[in-house]
Amino acid sequence: MAKHQSKQHSQPQVSSTETKVAENSFQKQLQELLNQKKYRQALEEIKKNQRLHPNIEFTPPESEIWLLRGQQEFQKQDFKQAEKSFARALEFGLVGEVHYWQAKCLLELKQLDAALKLLRNAFEAGTLPKDYSISYLKLLFLKGDTATVEQLIQEQSKRFSANQLHWVRGVLALKNGQPETALTSFQKIKRAVTDGDLPIAWIVYTQQVIGNWDAAASLLGLKSLSYGQPKYLEHPILERLAIFQHGRTEQKPFQFINSRTTVDKNSQQALAILRMLQLIDQGNHHDAAHLLLKMERRSPRFPELESLRPLLLTLAGQQALNQGEPSCAELFWQPLLTEQPFNPQLAINLLEVFDANDHDQERSRLLTRFLKWLEQEAKRNPQEWPAQRLKLTQAHLHCWMADAYIAIDRDRAALGSVQQAERICPTSPEVRGRKGLIEAGGENYDEAIALLTQALENGCRYGEVYQTLLHCWKKLDNKQAFNEARRKFGKHFGDLNLEPEVETLPWIDALSTLSYPLFSRFVETEDPTDPPIRACQIFVNAVQSPPNSGGRVSLDQKAAAQVWDNLLQRLAGEEQISVLQAIALSIQLFAKREKGIAALISQYQQKLINLSIEYPEARVANLIILAVKENGSKKLEIPVRSYLDTMPQPGNAVANIQLQARRFGEIKTLVPFLDEALRREPQNPLLLLARATTYHVDHPNYEQLKQQGFELARRLQDAKALQAFREEQAFVNDRETQSAMPDADEFDNLDMSDMNDLLEGMIKKLFGNKMSPAEFERMLPELKKMMLNNMPDFSDDDDEDEEDEEDGIDLDFIFRNSSPSKKRKGRKKAGFQELL
Numbered sequence: 001m002a003k004h005q006s007k008q009h010s011q012p013q014v015s016s017t018e019t020k021v022a023e024n025s026f027q028k029q030l031q032e033l034l035n036q037k038k039y040r041q042a043l044e045e046i047k048k049n050q051r052l053h054p055n056i057e058f059t060p061p062e063s064e065i066w067l068l069r070g071q072q073e074f075q076k077q078d079f080k081q082a083e084k085s086f087a088r089a090l091e092f093g094l095v096g097e098v099h100y101w102q103a104k105c106l107l108e109l110k111q112l113d114a115a116l117k118l119l120r121n122a123f124e125a126g127t128l129p130k131d132y133s134i135s136y137l138k139l140l141f142l143k144g145d146t147a148t149v150e151q152l153i154q155e156q157s158k159r160f161s162a163n164q165l166h167w168v169r170g171v172l173a174l175k176n177g178q179p180e181t182a183l184t185s186f187q188k189i190k191r192a193v194t195d196g197d198l199p200i201a202w203i204v205y206t207q208q209v210i211g212n213w214d215a216a217a218s219l220l221g222l223k224s225l226s227y228g229q230p231k232y233l234e235h236p237i238l239e240r241l242a243i244f245q246h247g248r249t250e251q252k253p254f255q256f257i258n259s260r261t262t263v264d265k266n267s268q269q270a271l272a273i274l275r276m277l278q279l280i281d282q283g284n285h286h287d288a289a290h291l292l293l294k295m296e297r298r299s300p301r302f303p304e305l306e307s308l309r310p311l312l313l314t315l316a317g318q319q320a321l322n323q324g325e326p327s328c329a330e331l332f333w334q335p336l337l338t339e340q341p342f343n344p345q346l347a348i349n350l351l352e353v354f355d356a357n358d359h360d361q362e363r364s365r366l367l368t369r370f371l372k373w374l375e376q377e378a379k380r381n382p383q384e385w386p387a388q389r390l391k392l393t394q395a396h397l398h399c400w401m402a403d404a405y406i407a408i409d410r411d412r413a414a415l416g417s418v419q420q421a422e423r424i425c426p427t428s429p430e431v432r433g434r435k436g437l438i439e440a441g442g443e444n445y446d447e448a449i450a451l452l453t454q455a456l457e458n459g460c461r462y463g464e465v466y467q468t469l470l471h472c473w474k475k476l477d478n479k480q481a482f483n484e485a486r487r488k489f490g491k492h493f494g495d496l497n498l499e500p501e502v503e504t505l506p507w508i509d510a511l512s513t514l515s516y517p518l519f520s521r522f523v524e525t526e527d528p529t530d531p532p533i534r535a536c537q538i539f540v541n542a543v544q545s546p547p548n549s550g551g552r553v554s555l556d557q558k559a560a561a562q563v564w565d566n567l568l569q570r571l572a573g574e575e576q577i578s579v580l581q582a583i584a585l586s587i588q589l590f591a592k593r594e595k596g597i598a599a600l601i602s603q604y605q606q607k608l609i610n611l612s613i614e615y616p617e618a619r620v621a622n623l624i625i626l627a628v629k630e631n632g633s634k635k636l637e638i639p640v641r642s643y644l645d646t647m648p649q650p651g652n653a654v655a656n657i658q659l660q661a662r663r664f665g666e667i668k669t670l671v672p673f674l675d676e677a678l679r680r681e682p683q684n685p686l687l688l689l690a691r692a693t694t695y696h697v698d699h700p701n702y703e704q705l706k707q708q709g710f711e712l713a714r715r716l717q718d719a720k721a722l723q724a725f726r727e728e729q730a731f732v733n734d735r736e737t738q739s740a741m742p743d744a745d746e747f748d749n750l751d752m753s754d755m756n757d758l759l760e761g762m763i764k765k766l767f768g769n770k771m772s773p774a775e776f777e778r779m780l781p782e783l784k785k786m787m788l789n790n791m792p793d794f795s796d797d798d799d800e801d802e803e804d805e806e807d808g809i810d811l812d813f814i815f816r817n818s819s820p821s822k823k824r825k826g827r828k829k830a831g832f833q834e835l836l
Contacts, residue, residue: 027058034060039069063092070101079108095127100135100194107142115139123159134164134193146175167193170202179209201237208241213249220245240270247274269295273302280312286323289316289332310336317349323683324715326356337366342373351400360407367401395425399434399462429460437468445472456489466493494717504727507532507582512663512731513738516547516590531571532582538563539586552592557600568607574615580604581621585664588629601629619643620657627661627669640673651677652720655690659724662693663731670694685713685721689728697732 026049033042042065049056070085086102099122106115119136122128128136137160140149153160153168160168170185183206189199200219207216217223220242221231232242272291279288289312295305313332320328330353336346347370354363374393378385385393398421405414418434425431436451452469455462466489473482486495504512507530510522520543523536542560543553564583568576584604591597605622612619623643626636640657644650654673661667674691681687688709695702706728713721 026056030058034065034068037068037072039065039072043069061092061094063089063094063098066092067094067098067101070098070105074101074105074108077108079105083109095122096129096132099128100132103135103139107139112139112142116143130159130161132194133159134161134167137164137168138194141171146172161193163189163191164193167199167202170206174206174209179206182206183210198235198237201235201241204238204241208245208248213245216241216245243270243274246271247277269302273305284319285312285316286319286325286328289313290328293331310340314346317353321349321353324711326353329353330357330359342369344370344373355407358407360404364401364404364408367397367404371397371401391425392428395421395428396430398424399428399430402434403462429455429458430462432458433460433462433465437464440468440472443475445475448472449476453485456492461492463493466490466495494714504731505532505578506530507536507578508663509734510536511582511585511589512734514589514665515738516551516553518738519586519590531567531575532578534567535564535579535582536586538567539583539590547590548592551590553590554594555587555591555597557594557596561600561603564604573611574617577608577611577615577618577621580608580611580618581625584608584625585628588625589664601625620660623657624661624664627657627667628664630669633669633672636669636673640670644673651681651684651687655684655686658690658693659686659728666694666696668694683712685709685716685718686724688712689721689724693728697735 026045030042030045033039033045043062046058046062046065049058066085066089070082070089073079073082073085083102083105086098086105089098090102099119103115103119106112106118116136116139119128119139123133123136137149137152140146140152149168150172153165157165166185166188170182170189173179173182173185183203186199186202186206189202192199204216204219207213207219214223219231220238221233222242222245232238272295276288276291276295279285279291292305292309292312313336317329317332320326320332330350333346333350333353336343337350347366351363351366354360354366371394374385374390374397378390398417402414402417402421405411405417415438418431418438421428421431422435432451433455436448436455439445439448439451449469449472452465452472455465456469466485469485469489470482473479473485506526507523510519510526510533513519513522519536520540523533523540526533526537528534528537538560539555542556542563544556545554547553564579568579571579584601587597587601587604605625608618608622608625612622620643623636623639626639630636640654644653647653654670654677658667658670658674661670671691671694674687674694678684678687678691686709688705692702692705692709695705697703706725709721710725712718713725
């Protein structure tokens, strides 16, 4: 019995020892798990050890581990699980910091009321430490309950630290419209009032509210680039404030935010949206749409993007098309057809874009969808689609389908579409046009002409119909009917009347030779009753010496002036303008710089200035003389600007001066005015041509600018600009021919024995650098023959000498350009919109 009692007394001692050993082992294990931030496993181990040893002790307490676990889950944005972990910490009696984190969690879960109740209860119970009391006030601000905030800081100010009170008073001042008072309060804050708060951010924001942008820029690091990264890149809040300042002041950061300098995706997106909005404000919808397509489609922070998307993409597509970028227009417009209800006008525009991009498969798919929409729409709204309108529209779409099928080499399907269109509406202009193309392909020209003419008269605007009608008249060698068709229908297809002849006045041709020997020979044979020519002849008659090494001659100024003045006295005011211009330019271009010459030129310029009061064209004539006469732009500044300020289209006005002046030398004096106009009108074809002429014709910029302007003029069908391009090309051709011509003296006493050498020299200058030596030698006899027989005009050879087509219906010819190697672009779609 004593033995048994001894055993009973020793049992508690053993149990206590085992518990102590278990505590030491578990504490070590627990600490390792905490060091590895394995909080879930740590809590599981606590639960397991407490079952074996109910009185086991360990640190930190379980409540703090639940707090750590909740914070870890919060960082992983698992807010629901974090909220449960913080609730467990509260259950275990933890107060203070856990209230702060629990409230943050509830805010992320959109439970502001629950968060406010939690902190209110803790604050009123006195369990919310002073360091976290500000969190309660912040939630009251979020709720909009500023009255309670004001009451608390007045009645219980001791529950808050000095920093917290400064912050609260600053925010209250901002809400009351007193930013200067707020700034004073924020500047007193010595440290953050809550975790992650940034005192400097409040100062920056308040400076921005006041409008002290320079002060805010200095705080953000936008004023000067210091070593290391700028201040605004140190925190996401400062990034957003910098972006805001950039948006309001366009004060660009030195270092834009990117993935290497920030992890704040919201800031990146805000910056991109800001840039997009700036582009929209500048009217640059094209680049703005590219930015939009790179952004997240449905942004939770910027839901307005979704409502902006359709309008921006629509405008951007049209702008891209106007800028000659159909691939971008397709990129912008195509998503709209799937994202929105079917839009027939958008579909029409996209069909044109598909055609321009050679995406003919897409074109046929869209037309199939279009036809289905039309069928459904006619059933839904029969009052909007009476039978005749419906049939015309369906026939038109089937004809477009035929065009698309031909483009992808589905000839039978194309013919089937035309037949389907004919069954629906045989009187449709589009159907008659396609049938006319079929007849022309079969060389039934009389039948084709009748159908094609009817189609065009009734509103068909398919370019192939017009081109094929002209082709038929050519085949029948009926030039009168050919010209009549152009006059009647050409305006609908950019073929503005008959090709205008490029005509230049004889006195301008003479002066533009820039060679006195050629000039003098030219004017000698011209009509002396033409006043400007007579003025040039007077100059030649008053010449006292042969040309010097610079090509200039000595002029009897007194004799010439007397005859010129007699000529001018016989002319009316308006007739004097060209004469005065011819006098001044002939002196400027060919007279030696002797005493009195400059005054003589100025004398006739002054007469032009006097005439300009009544005749505005006299002002232009004087500006042309100035552009030729002066060596720099400075002396032109006042007269040119005063003239352009009075013109409704100053860009075209300065371009016209340059294009006229360029005939009398390499004119660069107008370059500053042309560049300034081009900055305002970068898509003005006349300005692009004028700027091209400031370069030598062999300079790459000449051809680049000229080609860019010509493509614009052709796309816009700008008749005046196109004529200017024709005149420029004719002038360049004349110059090239003139450069190949031998000196005028070589033609004197020329006999046939010298003709061969003369022709070879001319041909070599004209064609020698355009072909290989072997090819030149092979072509030389034929070229000589052509020059001796006055080379004919080959401008229409491509149209006249087409190869005979095979018998039968040539569908490729019908629906494409008559040249099978190149598909015709720029087909007009007018007509179908009227049906819709």
